[in-house]
Amino acid sequence: xxxxxxxxxxxxxxxxxxxxxxVGATDGLIVETSAVxxxxxxxxxxxxxxxxxxxxYSKVTRASDAARLGTPAFMRLEAERGHIFVVGARDVxxxxxxxxxxxxxxxxxxxxxxxxxxx
Amino acid sequence: xxxxxxxxxxxxxxxxxxLDLSRKTGTLRVYSPERNNEGSVYFDAGTIVxxxxxxxxxxxxxxxERSGKATPADLARATAMQRAGDKRRVGEILxxxxxxxxxxIDRFMxxxxxxxxxxLMSWSEGFFSFTEEPPRPIRKDIAVRVSTESLLMExxxxxxxxxxxxxKIPDARVIPLLAPLDDGPESFIDLLPREWEVLSxxxxxxxxxxxxxxxxxxxxxxxxxxxxMLSTGLIDITAWLxxxxxxxxxxxxxxxxxxxISAEIGAALSGVxxxxxxxxxxxxxxxxxAVVVETDAATIALAPAxxxxxxxxxxxxxxxxxxxxxxxxxxxxxxxxWMRSRV
Numbered sequence: 001x002x003x004x005x006x007x008x009x010x011x012x013x014x015x016x017x018x019x020x021x022x023v024g025a026t027d028g029l030i031v032e033t034s035a036v037x038x039x040x041x042x043x044x045x046x047x048x049x050x051x052x053x054x055x056x057y058s059k060v061t062r063a064s065d066a067a068r069l070g071t072p073a074f075m076r077l078e079a080e081r082g083h084i085f086v087v088g089a090r091d092v093x094x095x096x097x098x099x100x101x102x103x104x105x106x107x108x109x110x111x112x113x114x115x116x117x118x119x
Numbered sequence: 120x121x122x123x124x125x126x127x128x129x130x131x132x133x134x135x136x137x138l139d140l141s142r143k144t145g146t147l148r149v150y151s152p153e154r155n156n157e158g159s160v161y162f163d164a165g166t167i168v169x170x171x172x173x174x175x176x177x178x179x180x181x182x183x184e185r186s187g188k189a190t191p192a193d194l195a196r197a198t199a200m201q202r203a204g205d206k207r208r209v210g211e212i213l214x215x216x217x218x219x220x221x222x223x224i225d226r227f228m229x230x231x232x233x234x235x236x237x238x239l240m241s242w243s244e245g246f247f248s249f250t251e252e253p254p255r256p257i258r259k260d261i262a263v264r265v266s267t268e269s270l271l272m273e274x275x276x277x278x279x280x281x282x283x284x285x286x287k288i289p290d291a292r293v294i295p296l297l298a299p300l301d302d303g304p305e306s307f308i309d310l311l312p313r314e315w316e317v318l319s320x321x322x323x324x325x326x327x328x329x330x331x332x333x334x335x336x337x338x339x340x341x342x343x344x345x346x347x348m349l350s351t352g353l354i355d356i357t358a359w360l361x362x363x364x365x366x367x368x369x370x371x372x373x374x375x376x377x378x379x380i381s382a383e384i385g386a387a388l389s390g391v392x393x394x395x396x397x398x399x400x401x402x403x404x405x406x407x408x409a410v411v412v413e414t415d416a417a418t419i420a421l422a423p424a425x426x427x428x429x430x431x432x433x434x435x436x437x438x439x440x441x442x443x444x445x446x447x448x449x450x451x452x453x454x455x456x457w458m459r460s461r462v
Contacts, residue, residue, distance in 0.1 A: 043401075043403065045402050045403075045404075048398055048401040048402055049398075049402060051398075052394070052395065052398040052402075055394060056391065056394075056395070056410065059387065059388055059390075059391050060388070060410075060412045060419065062387040062388075063384045063387035063388045063419065064412070064414045064419065065387075066380060066383040066384050066386075066387045067380055067383070067384050067417070067419070067433065068416075069414045069415070069416045069417045069419065069433070070414045070415025070416040070417075071414060071415055072412050072413070072414050073413050073414060073415065074412070074413040075410065075411070075412045075413075076409075076410070076411045076412075077395065077407060077409075077410050078407065078408045078409040078410070078411070079399055079402075079404040079405045079406065079407045079408060080404065080405025080406055080408065081403075081404040081405040082402075082404035082405070097402075097404075
């Protein structure tokens, strides 16, 4: 299995990724994280993002179960000034905060590859 | 003497029956603030002679043009004559010029009356008022008289049929979406011309009511066609609207076994909107605009419509993500308008 620090390191190098994290899928606690790119001075977004990502992932997993639509493979939360991407990988989730001008398709692909390598 | 009151106290079926049995002559107006709509039915000695609906006028000229009986030029000439002072109706002018026959007018006016009356018969809320008036003068050979009793019987049959379709089409706000092509062996679709017409304007944005309005067809007829297509898997129903607590506001999500599972999904996602809104404030990246989830079997998308409502959308994985996003945006706009119309 690829080391978790390698996973976040690879993801954080993708253009547009502000931060990459590995988060506990049920508790929302950060397991591994990259530094926040361009985050000097502002509030650290990692803990609230990790908690939100785990919460949302568990909610959509329940909804997906109710609809018998299988396991969520990729989730994207869009906001006015940024996106949060979440990919499930066993008992953890990979989370990135991405700028709106990033190549979203590439970030998605890198995250899916990282999740596959991790499982 | 005027007869008026709320429909919840005297149902529309009873109102029609009362006017029929007492052989009334005048105008029945039915108004629903909830639907933002109004219908008028004209009676002559208990028999229905004309009917109009504000939201879906089904103008005789449009129906004649659509059926190929009259050309746009014929209609333009008739309306120009009206503007020049001719007091006759468009139908009367077209008959006088030999463009259509009294029989054509009879058939289409009957269709117009039936559309309005059957639509009104599905209303359980709103108000009615009947005003006695002298009968409207019209040429005898093109005057239509439709038995109220026979309309009531046909209306009851249609209500029964609607209830059978309710598992897939609970109301006219349902938005049909073309189903993706499967990888199975090539198959041929055998559709009637009217079914093709409906199929050709299904775009994942218009609901049953809007499709009916666009095609100048009764909602019931469009719903029946869509029900048939749903049953054969030609189309899917995917968009629905929930409040922030997950309770249904409009629409449905029908699974492969024909069961509406929108309430279960709504309940599983209850509270998401509030929680995401709260977190967005902490993160400082602006308000949330959408959550898109790809699962093994489908794409689920949700977006805030108002503070109290969330639009949910589900589609097959073969529908491109960009299209899902576009339909979601459009659904949000429609939901906002719909919510406003109900305030």
